[in-house]
Amino acid sequence: xxxxxxxxxxxxxxxxxxxxxxxxxxxxxxxxxxxxxxxxxxxxxxxxxxxxxxxxxxxxxxxxxxxxxxxxxxxxxxxxxxxxxxxxxxxxxxxxxxxxxxxxxxxxxxxxxxxxxxxxxxxxxxxxxxxxxxxxxxx
Amino acid sequence: xxxxxxxxxxxxxxxxxxxxxxxxxxxxxxxxxxxxxxxxxxxxxxxxxxxxxxxxxxxxxxxxxxxxxxxxxxxxxxxxxxxxxxxxxxxxxxxxxxxxxxxxxxxxxxxxxxxxxxxxxxxxxxxxxxxxxxxxxxxxxxxxxxxxxxxxxxxxxxxxxxxxxxxxxxxxxxxxxxxxxxxxxxxxxxxxxxxxxxxxxxxxxxxxxxxxxxxxxxxxxxxxxxxxxxxxxxxxxxxxxxxxxxxxxxxxxxxxxxxxxxxxxxxxxxxxxxxxxxxxxxxxxxxxxxxxxxxxxxxxxxxxxxxxxxxxxxxxxxxxxxxxxxxxxxxxxxxxxxxxxxxxxxxxxxxxxxxxxxxxxxxxxxxxxxxxxxxxxxxxxxxxxxxxxxxxxxxxxxxxxxxxxxxxxxxxxxxxxxxxxxxxx
Numbered sequence: 001x002x003x004x005x006x007x008x009x010x011x012x013x014x015x016x017x018x019x020x021x022x023x024x025x026x027x028x029x030x031x032x033x034x035x036x037x038x039x040x041x042x043x044x045x046x047x048x049x050x051x052x053x054x055x056x057x058x059x060x061x062x063x064x065x066x067x068x069x070x071x072x073x074x075x076x077x078x079x080x081x082x083x084x085x086x087x088x089x090x091x092x093x094x095x096x097x098x099x100x101x102x103x104x105x106x107x108x109x110x111x112x113x114x115x116x117x118x119x120x121x122x123x124x125x126x127x128x129x130x131x132x133x134x135x136x137x138x139x
Numbered sequence: 140x141x142x143x144x145x146x147x148x149x150x151x152x153x154x155x156x157x158x159x160x161x162x163x164x165x166x167x168x169x170x171x172x173x174x175x176x177x178x179x180x181x182x183x184x185x186x187x188x189x190x191x192x193x194x195x196x197x198x199x200x201x202x203x204x205x206x207x208x209x210x211x212x213x214x215x216x217x218x219x220x221x222x223x224x225x226x227x228x229x230x231x232x233x234x235x236x237x238x239x240x241x242x243x244x245x246x247x248x249x250x251x252x253x254x255x256x257x258x259x260x261x262x263x264x265x266x267x268x269x270x271x272x273x274x275x276x277x278x279x280x281x282x283x284x285x286x287x288x289x290x291x292x293x294x295x296x297x298x299x300x301x302x303x304x305x306x307x308x309x310x311x312x313x314x315x316x317x318x319x320x321x322x323x324x325x326x327x328x329x330x331x332x333x334x335x336x337x338x339x340x341x342x343x344x345x346x347x348x349x350x351x352x353x354x355x356x357x358x359x360x361x362x363x364x365x366x367x368x369x370x371x372x373x374x375x376x377x378x379x380x381x382x383x384x385x386x387x388x389x390x391x392x393x394x395x396x397x398x399x400x401x402x403x404x405x406x407x408x409x410x411x412x413x414x415x416x417x418x419x420x421x422x423x424x425x426x427x428x429x430x431x432x433x434x435x436x437x438x439x440x441x442x443x444x445x446x447x448x449x450x451x452x453x454x455x456x457x458x459x460x461x462x463x464x465x466x467x468x469x470x471x472x473x474x475x476x477x478x479x480x481x482x483x484x485x486x487x488x489x490x491x492x493x494x495x496x497x498x499x500x501x502x503x504x505x506x507x508x509x510x511x512x513x514x515x516x517x518x519x520x521x522x523x524x525x526x527x528x529x530x531x532x533x534x535x536x537x538x539x540x541x542x543x544x545x546x547x548x549x550x551x552x553x554x555x556x557x558x559x560x561x562x563x564x
Contacts, residue, residue, distance in 0.1 A: 041321075044387050044488050051530040053487040054553070055211070059530070081320070085288045094288045096310075098320040 034114025061119035168229030192555030196243035197538035201269030243292035255293035308362035309336035314418035325434030365463030378460035405450035416447030424453035457486035458496030468545025482536035
């Protein structure tokens, strides 16, 4: 009985760590794809260091929204753009962020996963399923 | 007779002492040991006259040497700071504030101070000491100018015939149907030009003027932040921020390097009715040509000739010329007289190349025309040898003003440092 238990524990542990590893690999691949999109579409404004441009383009590095749990908001910013001049972490930004509505669901998931896992940011990945769900509700 | 000579000797001695004391007064203004962190041409020195004033856009200096600083953020609810050196050491001892609006433009002409919010222009009377007569008695000269956040600075300058010139920047990059959005076409004709993307002329002695009563003096100017009246030529000069994002919007026509180097930042000599061509063209200083904008059928090669005015001077891309000043003083060596100083705020859209600008440039003029060569006059504001990311810059030059003794003042809108540059030999 004890033996069976040990075997079971070992099997479960291997399984869990294996899925974690494939998960990590999937996230790493998503981050890599997201980086390419970031360089082409976002870096001009948000800069290589994610620091944005003071008073003009919001920083993504250390942003509470980028690192936050309101994923719908992030997807919406990409699909619709952002030109509301809202207060972001105590500052206002004058430039207009264009919608990137031509990006596919997977590309949006990738670029968001990239900005949530680069510079000092450490937040969970955003999945294709999440983007699909949120985007279908956006008019 | 003896008495007369005595008096003469006495009074000339007195005058000598007086002269000596005024010159020691001037000499008391010691530059900072490190020249305020700036690199300057030989013979020039600098000091920080004030620090942490608050994000200062443009500045004006009155005849008594007090500095009026237009703030971009309210300081205890106020948007203009008055900075005074009370003991003659050249450094500011007192700061007071007034006016309940943020903005960029500020200028002194005759006995009046003019200042702008991002929508209006105000006028204040100055007394014989150069102080505001009544801070609460602002006369509203202009109202209802476009402010949509982007390019909303209302910089201003005045001529000698009772007119004030106000820039209204276009709230747009290139007048696309959807601003800065890939695949979106340019609107034809660009409707923004009706109320922005140009310089408007108003009267200094009429209240509550609007677009309807003002004159669109020049159009086709995307975003002018530096403008100055050239008294030698009796003509308006402006510096324009060229468009952004050629590569992001048209990756097939422009690679990232070309997009970092184009289009030129430009300075124009303006006559009434001029059209500088935005959004239909941009300027390419490598080719010396006006290029058709890709939103309007351009492909990076098609030029547009003889339709719009040419710049008086062109500069590398994206450096953001925020302050323009024609030097009229006698303190600097003769070659600077009637030449142009330009404060470059510094670029943000040259990545992946390092950013450029973050310095004050001098453009020599000869016979009323720029010689075509510009030189970096004051560098080191950013505190970095290379600025990779704009947030790394410690200071960014924005406004320029000439003091009564011919010193050049430079303002910074990161922390609000005010620099004074003097010639010493």
